[in-house]
Amino acid sequence: MLGLLGSLAQLGKCDLLDCMLYLSGVSGSTWCMASLYKEPDWSTKLDAVQEKIIKRLDGPGVSGLDALTKLHKYWEKKDNFSPTDVWAAIIVTTIMKEVDEKTISSQRGNHSKDPYPIYTVIDKECKYDRLFKDAWFEITPHEAGYSLTGAFVDSVCFGNRFENGKLMKEQPEIDMLYLQGLCGSALADREEILKQIQKWIKRFISHEQYSSPGCQVLLTLLELNICVLRDKEHTSLTAKLNKLLKERQDKHEKEIFIMLIAEEKLSKEKVKDYTLHICCSFWNWFEEMCNKTWIAIVRAIEHVMHWIWGTTYNFLHDTEVKDVHPFVLREEKRYFEDAGLLINSPYFPMLREERDIDLIISLDFSAGDPMETVLRTADMSKALKIPFPEVKLPDDTSEPDDFYVFEGHKKAPTVIHIPLFNKVNCDGQIKEWAKRFHTFKGPYTHDMTIDLIKKAGENVINTKEKILKQIMKLVEQKEAKMH
Structure with missing residues (x-):
């Protein structure tokens, strides 16, 4: 969450944020997105928005009574109550220190100057059955559905019960607290x-x-x-x-x-x-x-x-959809979870053919191997026949650089990959920084919050000229094709 916040703040200061069409996240990054998109046109006032978020994280938090009241609302109003509701009401409120009951559809029309938000989860059963083309699921202010097969429903209707495409029973539209619980449940313990x-x-x-x-x-x-x-x-x-x-x-x-x-x-x-x-x-x-x-x-x-997470009515139940696996179509319910449990980066929603992406800037905040996400994406893309650049790495990436570029070819986008902790911004202390901000660390102090935001921002400062070079290169290539 804080890694993305620090990176975006610095991208804004470097005048790079306003050229980005999409902002997609998995896991904790989606918690940052949820905080940002509460504010209309947040990218035009990012310093103030960042200060507001930090002040909230430093604050007293949500009372136990308010958390239980929210838990009861989920149980009372939803058909498909699951541990995700418990995780959202009990844990996400503890970390985020708020109960965000706004809906994602309420963001429509409020962010004409911001990148378009794409929240990413995975279909758990498709992951287990290795139906990876059907595994990737995205939720945006306008639609929710399977990124690579192209099967979508209006985001207002996500969670409603359908049969053969016909609405059978409405459910409350999911709120942003539940969406954060759904997207950020990899640490659900x-x-x-x-x-x-x-x-x-x-x-x-x-x-x-x-x-x-x-x-x-x-x-x-x-x-x-x-x-x-x-x-x-x-x-x-x-x-x-x-x-x-x-x-x-x-x-x-x-x-x-x-x-x-x-x-x-x-x-x-x-x-x-x-x-x-x-x-x-x-x-x-x-x-x-x-x-x-x-x-x-x-x-x-x-x-x-x-322990059955993300229980949701399947809007594709009993329908016939050409590119969706029959296993998905016949089930009345689907089960969604943190996409980081498959690949801890939201590449695949960006690789939808209709989006026609030229450049992906991958800000990687993963624990462990900082190159795992891009390597696994390259392998899975090859298996699914999705255009993605070839990923060639040095033999030793235990102390990664702060900038990797994998150039696209034909329909494949160029990918810039920036690990959070690297030998440039950590100056020989990568392990120390990783240990200080390890995965199961409890709530951060104010100083830790500021330090991590600053550390993430340093990566943008250090690589700004390289990012600009790649953008200009792609612009020149597109202009040459037009002529």
């Missing part, structure tokens, strides 16, 4: 989400000055799951649950407490089944907690246990 739910329950019962045996069951159940995920001692927790649930019966009039033996080593699968069993029977035992907030909490725990 079951333990972290359960810990956050546990924390919000404690805050909620403190705020409401309310507690009951049911609250204690939920808190202990969450603690048991966290213990088992960490492979830690759990005997006291199973004993506590047995005591809390003693003589309570499930719907088949069987006592629930006999399911766990305190001394038994528990597998993750067994604890999952046990947790789902308790959630299923919860309202039989604790009817006094049957209000909207507690129902949303229990449903959230259930969906985190199932």
Whole structure:
């Protein structure tokens, strides 16, 4: 998020931003985009917008009660509640420190001076089945759909239930908070989400000055799951649950407490089944907690246990579309997730033939191998017969340069690739910078935020003349073709 913010700010200062047609992102980059596109024509006032974003990130954040209220709205109003809703309401609000309920379609007409935004996710099942042409999915202010097969629906209708192209049931239009959860879920960690739910329950019962045996069951159940995920001692927790649930019966009039033996080593699968069993029977035992907030909490725990992300009605259900795989067409629902789990860069939406792109500037913020995204894109493009430049690299890229150019040929675009941390802007301290901003780092201090924005901006300053050279080269080539 901050890498993109710093890069864009410097591109603006170098007078390079206004010649860009599109801005596409995956994962954390989409969180930066969501913050920018809240502001009409943000690229004309980027200093002020950046300052506003930094001030928000330094601020107090969203209260636990507000996060739970948002979680309940998702559960109450949507058919396809999933861990993505939990991730958005509980985790994204914690990091982004806001509940952004604006819709992406509301951005239409507000950004005539900005690059057009393209948010990228992937179809999880297509990824697993290696149907890579069908895997890439994009969401823009006007449409949502499969980038490479060309099957789209109006973005207002994304998530509605269709059969054979006919609208059967409307759903609320997705908001920007959920979109950030959908795009930026690669770090979705079951333990972290359960810990956050546990924390919000404690805050909620403190705020409401309310507690009951049911609250204690939920808190202990969450603690048991966290213990088992960490492979830690759990005997006291199973004993506590047995005591809390003693003589309570499930719907088949069987006592629930006999399911766990305190001394038994528990597998993750067994604890999952046990947790789902308790959630299923919860309202039989604790009817006094049957209000909207507690129902949303229990449903959230259930969906985190199932771990099926990005559940969405399939707008292509029971249709016939020539270029889309039949497997995609026959399913009533699709499951979307962070595109970084396939390739951590949004090349493929840019490679749609209709977009006719001349130049891609790849600002790469990936952890690990900084050249992996462009190499994997080249390989996948070759397999899918999509024009992409040949990627030739030095033998050793462990300390990457700050600028790589892969020149296009025929219909292939030229690609400029700029790794965030490199031997130019890090001056021999690449590992130190990468360690300081490692993937699972918690919230940044103000100084860390400023340092990372500045470090990303240095790459633009250092490579400005090389970028301009490539732009001029492509302009000359196009002019020569016209004559």
